[in-house]
Every structure is written in structure tokens, then in C-alpha cells.
Amino acid sequence: MSNRGNDLLLKLLQFRYPRVMVEEGLRAVRQWLEASSQLEGPASVYSRWEVEEDWCLSVLRSYQAEHGPDFPWSVGEDMSADGRRQLALFLARKHLHNFDATHCTPLPAEHFQMPWHL
16 A cells, blocks of 8 residues: 555544444455555455445444534444454445546546545
């Protein structure tokens, strides 16, 4: 992971979701980030862990309804390792879109996305 964007993503997720980004969540996100430069690709890492997006959204919405929107969140505290991996990958994919380019290439307008809300 030589990309500063990857480092920023990991720091953001670790700050906002420290209970999700423990060992197994962190490892899964690193595999997902590293897969973008390999043959298998990030989609295969995402599908290997069988990320259930509806479940992830439900968990996050329930947490926010009970605890409010302010970070850091303790979601994932009483969750299985598999649940934390799924949530970590879901959050990583929501926060980062992979764009293959050389250094200092301007980002095309179609890659800009409005922030998502629960």
C-alpha cells in the first residue's frame, strides 16, 4: 500500500469505527486495498467475505438511531469477527472509489460522488 489515499482511508475508518477496525476488519480492508493492484481485484475480496450490504446498512442505521451521528462510533463492539469484516469492507467501499491513473492525473468529473447518508 504505497498510496497516501489508502493510508488516509485506514486512518479515517479507524477513528470513526474503532471497534470495527480491529485486527480482522483492518486485515480485510488492507486485502481489499491491495487487491486493486492484483489480478483478483477488489470485487473478489468483497465477494469472498460475502458482504451483505442490506445487513451493514441496517446495523449502521440502528446504531445511529440509538447513539446519534457523532463519531467515533462503538458499533462492532459485540459483533463477531465475520460481522466486523463485512462492516469494514462495506465502509471502505462507501468511502473510497478506485480510480486507475498515473500520478497527478486530474480526477474526471464522473468520479465525483456526493457524500452518502444513512
